[in-house]
Amino acid sequence: MAPHSEAAALLARSHRLGADPRNTNYAGGNTSAKGTATDPVTGGEVALMWVKGSGGDLGTLTEPGLAVLRLDRLRALTEVYPGVEREDEMVAAFDYCLHGKGGATPSIDTAMHGLVDAAHVDHLHPDSGIALACAADGEKLTAECFGEKVVWVPWRRPGFQLGLDIAAVKAAHPRAIGCVLGGHGITAWGDSAEECEANSLFVIRTAETFLAERGKAQPFGAPLQGYEALPEAERRSRAAELALLIRGLASQDHPQVGHFDDSDTVLDFLSHTEHPRLAALGTSCPDHFLRTKIRPLVLDLPPTAELDAVAARLRELHADYRDAYTAYYRRHATEHSPAMRGADPAIVLVPGVGMFSYGKDKQTARVAGEFYLNAINVMRGAEAVSAYAPIEEAEKFRIEYWDLEEAKLRRMPAPKPLATRVALVTGAGSGIGKAIAHRLVAEGACVVVADIDTDNAVAVAGELGGPDKAVAVSVDVTSEEQIAQAFAAAALAFGGVDLVVNNAGISVSKPLLETTAQDWDRQHAIMARGSFLVSREAARVMRAQGLGGDIVYITSKNSVFAGPNNIAYSATKADQAHQVRLLAAELGEHGIRVNGINPDGVVRGSGIFAGGWGARRAATYGIEEDELGEFYAQRTLLKREVLPQHVAAAVFALTGGDLTHTTGLHIPVDAGVAAAFLR
Structure with missing residues (x-):
């Protein structure tokens, strides 16, 4: 069902205001609209207010993000208001003013919108407005900047009393279109959505112009010798x-x-x-x-x-x-x-x-960084025309520990198992690596998608949700320089790395007499040498952080099982398998766990099988290539085909928090190959 016309207009206004960072910070401020609707109980008209609820962002606000309240009940709360010392009790009372079920939880600023006698109200946190609000002589500057159109309201913690204060200011100043809230932000109002938005923008842009025209050239003081930005x-x-x-x-x-x-x-x-x-x-x-x-x-x-x-x-x-x-x-x-x-x-x-x-x-x-950018802009504006004078420390504490x-x-929902963990997965542009990247992000991790194929890496990072979830890096794991650059990119994107999956690989499947020295060297350069180089850099990074970590090798059933026509691949997988044991023994004192996973027969979705390995293995077994997955399944104890997501599940099992005391382990993911049982 389409939203009420007032709610629809409110959402559109909110999106316009929230799209410009000059108007308000991310998730900051709130907007409201008042109107009438049909009461489903009485059939009569009822006065309502739609207001942005607790949390959410104006730029991306949707109808479920609005709280809808009956205006008569909200305003009746003034009759039972117990005073500023108990004003927090009023927040729970807002729930008794809601119209119907659903919608957002009413925010602490609900009173500001409901008690002000205006059809539309915007409360915003523009840098220019906060600069005046945080200037040592903000009240005087507000009068100079706006005259009677905008009124100063001294600092008061957000809440019911602030709503009463602003309502009183509007009633006492009929020509005013808004106010500057000391230490806080601005509020503006209007009889229509268009007028309210225009008034908000007038306050913001007028303050910007005032600061620019009245401000001194060096609000942060003289340049500090030797503190210039590095190249x-x-x-x-x-x-x-x-x-x-x-x-x-x-x-x-x-x-x-x-x-x-x-x-x-x-x-x-x-x-x-x-x-x-x-x-x-x-x-x-x-x-x-x-x-x-x-x-x-x-x-x-x-x-x-x-x-x-x-x-x-x-x-x-x-x-x-x-x-x-x-x-x-x-x-x-x-x-x-x-x-x-x-x-x-x-x-x-x-x-x-x-x-x-x-x-x-x-x-x-x-967002924390974006807010500090806002704070720098506020300091610049306040220092340009006066002196920066934020609210008292005690008031900050009252809000921080409110x-x-x-x-x-x-x-807030409980964090996912891998929340706060940063993973780097090699060979993550396709196949098993891609499945691992998807599973890790689904479990809360940030992921660096590392692959020699840049286009594939970029595509996977996009699938995972973009830069707040995943970033792509191009890396050839035979290059020490590119590996170092990949970890540096992870540090700049997410702060560091906690979990590394050595998955990149190729497969040279030939009989001994057909395997060249070049085949051998290439196979070992990418997998044995490559995983060594990646693990070495991972250990350096993890030790520098001092937070422990996980290194997981995607090895193979072939690391313990001898099959025909596979000397180069199987030998390098055995090398990787022993790296797991060696590094587990060495890195344990730093809280770094090293484990391995031994898959087998991962045909569907596998980059290696698609690259020719599948055709060669099918020829070895005398079957058609499209029968290979079923062939591998039938030779297992469980008679089940192994897919990339099964390997990804094993990575999560090792790193998701339940196996905190496990290191040096190899987990088979092969549906049961008795000949490859670990001994």
């Missing part, structure tokens, strides 16, 4: 190295996925004298610091400092950060406060290199 290639190389250490530090309390940003906005901020002072003040808008924590960790060394010195200093600063955050929590926590959620930074700033941001998944890490925020976190 791009050098900058990203250093970032890839530092990402491993920093992700390990940021994951002391909870494993984290990383995101790297070396945009001009970040590099310019870090190259000026005032960046240490401003960063220490922290962010202000609640949407900002809920994702970035109240302040970032900032490296206080120039970008040309020796890497060892940088690493040592980062460890010192991380210890200081944890102490300071713990002290912040203890200063403000009460006996009723939620437990501290972790003392590691969400944002780490490295002058001349860029910004590292962290979260429970790639999207959360990326019972309502804690309740929102509790409503």
